[in-house]
Amino acid sequence: MKKVIIIGYGPAGVTAAIYLKRTGIDSLVIGKDLGALDGYSDLVENYYGLQEPIEGNKLIQQGVDQAKKLGIQVITDSVISLKQSEMGFTVQTQHKTYEALSVLLATGKTRQTLNISGFTKFRGKGISMCATCDGYFYRRKKLAIIGCGAYMQHELEYLNRISSDVTVFTHGNELTCEVQNTVIKDIVLSFKGDEKITHIVTDKGEYPIDGVFIALGVPSSVDFASQLGVIVEKNNISVDENYQTNIEGLFAAGDIIGGKLQIAKSVYDGMQAADSIYSYLKNKSKKA
Numbered sequence: 001m002k003k004v005i006i007i008g009y010g011p012a013g014v015t016a017a018i019y020l021k022r023t024g025i026d027s028l029v030i031g032k033d034l035g036a037l038d039g040y041s042d043l044v045e046n047y048y049g050l051q052e053p054i055e056g057n058k059l060i061q062q063g064v065d066q067a068k069k070l071g072i073q074v075i076t077d078s079v080i081s082l083k084q085s086e087m088g089f090t091v092q093t094q095h096k097t098y099e100a101l102s103v104l105l106a107t108g109k110t111r112q113t114l115n116i117s118g119f120t121k122f123r124g125k126g127i128s129m130c131a132t133c134d135g136y137f138y139r140r141k142k143l144a145i146i147g148c149g150a151y152m153q154h155e156l157e158y159l160n161r162i163s164s165d166v167t168v169f170t171h172g173n174e175l176t177c178e179v180q181n182t183v184i185k186d187i188v189l190s191f192k193g194d195e196k197i198t199h200i201v202t203d204k205g206e207y208p209i210d211g212v213f214i215a216l217g218v219p220s221s222v223d224f225a226s227q228l229g230v231i232v233e234k235n236n237i238s239v240d241e242n243y244q245t246n247i248e249g250l251f252a253a254g255d256i257i258g259g260k261l262q263i264a265k266s267v268y269d270g271m272q273a274a275d276s277i278y279s280y281l282k283n284k285s286k287k288a
Ligand SMILES: Cc1cc2nc3c(=O)[nH]c(=O)nc-3n(C[C@H](O)[C@H](O)[C@H](O)COP(=O)(O)OP(=O)(O)OC[C@H]3O[C@@H](n4cnc5c(N)ncnc54)[C@H](O)[C@@H]3O)c2cc1C
Pocket: 007, 008, 009, 010, 011, 012, 013, 030, 031, 032, 033, 034, 035, 036, 037, 040, 043, 044, 045, 046, 047, 056, 077, 078, 079, 080, 106, 107, 108, 109, 111, 129, 130, 133, 221, 253, 254, 255, 256, 260, 261, 262, 263, 264, 266
């Protein structure tokens, strides 16, 4: 029986594990990959203490290595189900089943990519997956956002603050939220340009553009949480001020609870969640 299982070894999960370790609580951290920044070799430069920008996947790997160096058990496996048990929770991965008194969900958000010609070529050269991260470089430019739902709306709010010319491309999907911007429902066929992107090509025409933000979906890494009856709103797991979900002993932190989808915020969440898990376990042991 583990005291805590942390699902996810991104910034939120690893920070929680580090803070728990300092209170004397050993956690088991299970992740399937490096999360949002897995395979992301572009540079992160907006995180505290970086003397030089660092490749995204390197930063996350350093966090994992830091946890391991501190003696925290970190394993790579996919969690496929989470169930309540008599003592707490049963976490089933592809390879093993674990029991824990409490669980922290730090599973981030899966962002969809696009299987569209030019996407890979212009990613980082006019195509971005994150408005809050890269929007700053596109101030007052002619922008497009590709998406149709709540996630797109979240990213659009930010883009509308930095540019008065943002067009929404739904890529053939129906819009499931309200926006004030121009909406184009064409299917996007390719991205065109030279060194940088210059045009979006659709089934109906070509549109000049300086920057494209992809905000399709944000499909759920909350599936197994939902199976437990966890309250999920707009694809974010709902937590109280202690980062606890509506299920006692089940906590969540990082991108998965919404708000700013940034490393700094996930680190903060992880630290706060660790505090709450510590108090939860202390109270639980008093009652036992
Ligand atoms: C392209 C891109 C660029 C970005 N650039 C920046 C930037 O420059 N600056 C910045 O501050 N932020 C940036 N971000 C955002 C930042 O990466 C996220 O906010 C941050 O990583 C979220 O941390 P997290 O711990 O909540 O989740 P993640 O980092 O996404 O980690 C989630 C973890 O959960 C695991 N997981 C998920 N499901 C399962 C499962 N079923 N079983 C086991 N493990 C599971 C994953 O494997 C991973 O280990 C960027 C994001 C993207 C996509």
